[in-house]
Amino acid sequence: MVQNVENVKHTFQTITPPFRADQVGSLLRPERVKHARLQKAAGKITADQLREIENEEIIRIVQKQKEVGLQAVTDGELRRAWWHFDFLENLDGVEGYDSENGLQFHGKTTKAHSVKVTGKIDFTNHPMLDDYKFLHSITGDSIAKMTIPSPNMLFFRGKIAKEVYHDQEEFLHDLTIAYQKAIQAFYDAGCRYLQLDDTSWSSFFSEDGVRKILEKGQNPKQLQQFAARAINESIVNRPDDMKITMHICRGNFRSTWKESGGYDAVSEILFDGLNVDGLFLEFDDNRSGGFEPLRYVKRPDLQIILGLITSKFGELENPGDIKRRIDEASKFVNLNQLGLSPQCGFASTEEGNILTEEQQWNKLRHVIEIAHDVWK
Template identity: 70%
Template sequence: MKAPFYADHVGSFLRPERIKEARLQKDNGEISAAQLRSIEDEEIIRLVEKQKEAGLQAVTDGEMRRAWWHFDFLAGLDGVELYETEAGIQFAGVQTKAHGIKVTGKVDFTNHPMIEDYKFLHSIKGDHAAKFTIPSPNMLFFRGTIDEKVYPDHEALLQDLVAAYQKAIQAFYDAGCRYLQLDDTAWAVFFSEKGKEQIAARGQNPDELLHTFQRAVNESIAKKPEDMVITMHICRGNFKSTYTASGGYDAAAEVIFGGLDVDGLFLEFDDERSGGFEPLKFVNRPSLKIVLGLITSKHGDLEDPEAVKARIKEAAKWAPLEQLCLSPQCGFASTEEGNLLTEEAQWAKVRHVVSIANDVWK
């Protein structure tokens, strides 16, 4: 079976204290960048082995070298910078660090440091699939601050962004990557009234924006090599076990399930905020895998396995069982702070996914 697998995961894992301490030491000038990277290498090797031991077929580097799931990659693009904002991103009851990204020049992809990050993962994957995660182009197009002197209209930005992502995808492929995931919280803007108000405040048309998001993804992956799997994770926010958005997939379902050219979709279905399975009726390709995020990464309590199996059976009323897979609804540490559960609980969750998937798909 090619990726995504019946038992899979979104990608990020809790940062061990050793990495957190080393990063502080690096910031304080107590150790060098090379020493920090060596510590990260050792912890990633340990992490990859634990993923294999847990029964996963795909391994990631856990995003161990990143502070943010998206900013670190986007800030590595030409013409994009990380900057300090007046306030952090507002989640349910908590704010992130006050950082953002802005476009200050023409967007392009050259000499990105994450290619070397992937090469290290590839070197230790063994006979497992090495999965690498990057943010979707929509994260810069919709969430970034754009200098209008550089890009007076959105179409020019979109074209440069697509070209940059096409280069990125080819660069990861040339480095050996055959399983790449695009992470995207921007789709959640269509899932609720709050999101629709946000679109209106920007003076944009929701239907036009929906199809622009579709274009950004489809055109970015249009030239991907045939033997490369590209999936997308659609998220409603994941910071210290909280969230930013709610609502089902209904308003964007036809485009997401019937109009995106990805090979798989990792979807949040871990609580009532995510709506029901009926939008899966728009899945119209037998090659599209739907990865049901029924196991929460936000707390350590293990879900009743029979209840999870019942929900998989319910989802199979709308999409064929052989096209369904199981995973946590999100990563365990979308930012370096991580969700509010222990490392032991994290691995119990991963083994839970594998165990249930083995029962369902034999």
């Protein structure tokens, strides 16, 4: 049934995340942080001095997020070089290394870096716990949102030593146990809003992506089930008052992209097979397909955050166009289960997308203003 934005009873403010107006998490690295990183690499400042600069800039951007009007604030991932590798290589049994080639995006290539599994995977003394604790200490009345890569990213991006893990089931067992420990540790540190970032699902979106899976001798359907199990088994023990969402990404590097295609091929498992509390979905351009796959959303408590505002460029979208697209999506999912956000973060890597910091804040204001008009 059509849920027109003008005649459905709804409210802008929600008590628990995800929120009507939300964000994916990463923010452009301030020039001061970039410069300090180079100084640290050159031995001109210490790790403690770098961290103090990061602290000061995180305090500044948290205050800016509050001023913009976001209910959930992040540390912008300012301490990270990558959205995923920094977390993964600090798991027990995982190491970062300089790979032969960078990741290929549409017209651009990242730095050559990756991760490899060299021992049994576990989560014990992870440095991002302290990163979260600092964020939590400065958020005040706002909700501190922590972002980490999905467990699938280690399987899809990591090089796994066969002498360590002989089969996928053994690997999955240790990986999900490590994530269960991580989730509990972040909860104990005060985290009540955790987001898993995941690009693995986009491998199934296009014929080219499926072809690459088949060329590796893998079964796409079995791989989808494996990816769903990795999520569900990782979050199975989360406390009742902790919300866990997942952002499904098609790649985001220097305003470029990696994968194309709609959600059709995995719509049933994504929208009716994952036990997360919310999904952040990219819908900012034609590469993302239509809203029809949302018909598989069966749970009334599953929140769908529509990534209709692009983080790749600074120009602001026409508000009327965005409202019409929200109205279109509400034909498949009740408007009260929908929210609005940028389609991705602004800096999945430390290089960041090609827009200014002021344009970034304008984008987030744009999200909030449009969402307020729709869910007023």
